[in-house]
Amino acid sequence: MNPLIFTTIxxxxxxGTMIVMMSSHWLMIWIGFExxxxxIIPILMKKYNPRTMEASTKYFLTQATASMLxxxxxxxxxxHSGQWTITKVFNPTASIIMTSAxxxxxxxxxxxxxxxxxxxxxxxxxxxxxxxxxxxxPMSILYQISPSINLNILLTMAVLSxxxxxxxxxxxxxxxxxxxYSSIAHMxxxxxxxxxxxxxxxxxxxxxxxxxxxxxxLFIHSSSTTTLSLSHTWNKTPLTTTLILITLLSMGGLPxxxxxxxxxxxxQELTKNSSIILPTLMAIMAxxxxxxxxxxxxxxxxxxxPSTNNMxxxxxxxxxxxxxxxxxxxxxxxxxxxxxxxxILD
Amino acid sequence: xxxxxxxxxxxxxxxxxxxxxxxxSPIYGGLVLIVSGGVGCGIIMNxxxxxxxxxxxxxxxxxxxxxxxxxxxxxxxxYPEVWVSNxxxxxxxxxxxxxxxxxVLYVLKSEEVGVVFKFSGVGDWxxxxxxxxxxxxxxxxxxxxxxxxxxxxxxxxxxxxxxxxLVILEVTRGD
Numbered sequence: 391m392n393p394l395i396f397t398t399i400x401x402x403x404x405x406g407t408m409i410v411m412m413s414s415h416w417l418m419i420w421i422g423f424e425x426x427x428x429x430i431i432p433i434l435m436k437k438y439n440p441r442t443m444e445a446s447t448k449y450f451l452t453q454a455t456a457s458m459l460x461x462x463x464x465x466x467x468x469x470h471s472g473q474w475t476i477t478k479v480f481n482p483t484a485s486i487i488m489t490s491a492x493x494x495x496x497x498x499x500x501x502x503x504x505x506x507x508x509x510x511x512x513x514x515x516x517x518x519x520x521x522x523x524x525x526x527x528p529m530s531i532l533y534q535i536s537p538s539i540n541l542n543i544l545l546t547m548a549v550l551s552x553x554x555x556x557x558x559x560x561x562x563x564x565x566x567x568x569x570x571y572s573s574i575a576h577m578x579x580x581x582x583x584x585x586x587x588x589x590x591x592x593x594x595x596x597x598x599x600x601x602x603x604x605x606x607x608l609f610i611h612s613s614s615t616t617t618l619s620l621s622h623t624w625n626k627t628p629l630t631t632t633l634i635l636i637t638l639l640s641m642g643g644l645p646x647x648x649x650x651x652x653x654x655x656x657x658q659e660l661t662k663n664s665s666i667i668l669p670t671l672m673a674i675m676a677x678x679x680x681x682x683x684x685x686x687x688x689x690x691x692x693x694x695x696p697s698t699n700n701m702x703x704x705x706x707x708x709x710x711x712x713x714x715x716x717x718x719x720x721x722x723x724x725x726x727x728x729x730x731x732x733x734i735l736d
Numbered sequence: 737x738x739x740x741x742x743x744x745x746x747x748x749x750x751x752x753x754x755x756x757x758x759x760x761s762p763i764y765g766g767l768v769l770i771v772s773g774g775v776g777c778g779i780i781m782n783x784x785x786x787x788x789x790x791x792x793x794x795x796x797x798x799x800x801x802x803x804x805x806x807x808x809x810x811x812x813x814x815y816p817e818v819w820v821s822n823x824x825x826x827x828x829x830x831x832x833x834x835x836x837x838x839x840v841l842y843v844l845k846s847e848e849v850g851v852v853f854k855f856s857g858v859g860d861w862x863x864x865x866x867x868x869x870x871x872x873x874x875x876x877x878x879x880x881x882x883x884x885x886x887x888x889x890x891x892x893x894x895x896x897x898x899x900x901x902l903v904i905l906e907v908t909r910g911d
Contacts, residue, residue, distance in 0.1 A: 398899070405895070418888075418892065421893070421896065424896070425896045425899065428896070428900055431907060432903050435907060438910050
């Protein structure tokens with residue numbers, strides 16, 4: 391793609407999300423979502439093969455439907471409250487429709503079916519933008535309408551998302567689909583605590599973005615999209631295997647690493663609000679997630695996966711410089727001791 | 737009949753929307769779009785918005801739809817689909833018509849209709865001569881306000897349209 395056009399379109403994606411996050415008029419928010427959707431389509435279609443076309447079409451159809459539902463919720467809210475400013479949504483019908491629309495945009499169950507297929511059909515960099523930046527705008531709107539969200543619907547969607555994200559990722563060997571199911575599960579964790587403490591949703595979003603960014607950059611660095619090609623990284627850059635191990639375990643939520651912090655805080659907040667079965671279920675279902683991360687680490691860093699003998703003798707090493715990888719790795723694994731600092735957020 | 741003119745126009749509006757969203761070939765969609773544009777213009781004009789109705793005719797129908805018609809005429813197939821040629825298209829069209837007819841009967845028969853919001857029968861569509869806004873009409877002031885208080889909206893909308901063109905060119909360019 392022409393670099394000037396590519397830069398313009400990428401900047402428009404950023405502008406769309408910025409407009410969503412900083413507008414106070416519902417119509418401008420809708421315009422921001424549409425601008426975001428329109429501009430990310432050519433980024434998803436960077437390579438012109440039928441898979442990317444199909445993935446972009448699926449993404450466009452689901453997100454356009456979600457935007458239509460959002461507009462309907464906005465208009466119902468307008469009819470019942472007579473004003474366009476963002477506050478809590480006053481009408482329960484409008485609130486339910488808006489929650490469903492934003493859940494479709496995020497990829498929560500039962501609207502999660504597009505996430506693995508779209509993520510698989512596009513390149514690694516586009517998948518990175520899809521799974522991290524595109525989650526910011528809907529989450530910011532959920533944050534702003536959080537006082538009026540129907541708890542039953544949101545918690546059902548969250549728990550089902552954690553279940554689907556864990557269960558669905560079990561049979562995958564393609565790395566992009568694994569990351570997609572991981573995204574579904576993490577979105578479930580984030581929305582579970584939204585009604586109780588929206589600050590923790592934002593904390594989880596921040597740490598999730600850091601970890602996913604790190605994972606994708608490690609994949610891009612070793613140009614691997616399947617488990618099999620990831621298992622050859624011991625030969626290409628042995629250091630990357632350790633980093634993949636640490637980051638994957640952090641994503642699974644294991645204690646000395648940063649990924650444990652949001653899960654811990656969320657479980658604590660949920661138990662403070664006297665719901666005990668729910669966080670127990672959520673923690674148990676996060677084990678499914680941990681299982682397929684462990685399987686990746688097993689084939690990548692803990693064992694030398696079976697390969698033919700000539701693959702073991704590599705003589706051409708290329709160096710790719712990936713921006714910001716060292717700080718990201720540090721942040722996605724070592725932030726846990728900073729947890730007491732969260733008290734400044736209250 | 738004149739009191740319920742907006743209701744009748746809105747029914748024709750919805751029927752023509754059903755007509756093009758049941759997806760016959762684009763050239764017939766454009767035909768129905770002309771009808772819906774004209775009817776929409778009538779609805780706006782009944783509320784006193786003569787400037788905006790003129791905008792619809794001039795810019796939308798006379799500018800954008802003409803360009804659309806020319807490009808579709810260049811790219812159309814030899815036997816384009818009509819509403820009666822394909823069973824699916826006819827089925828969807830009839831389904832949409834049926835739902836609109838049922839809704840119209842529901843509105844006409846009952847005093848109060850409550851689907852998601854309540855409105856009290858057909859009377860809600862009738863326009864009474866209210867609001868003496870004096871010398872200037874409200875909708876011209878609205879258009880003027882778009883460029884004074886609503887500068888950000890103009891900038892965002894203009895940018896979206898420009899990026900829309902860039903995106904469409906990128907997507908259809910191929911390899």
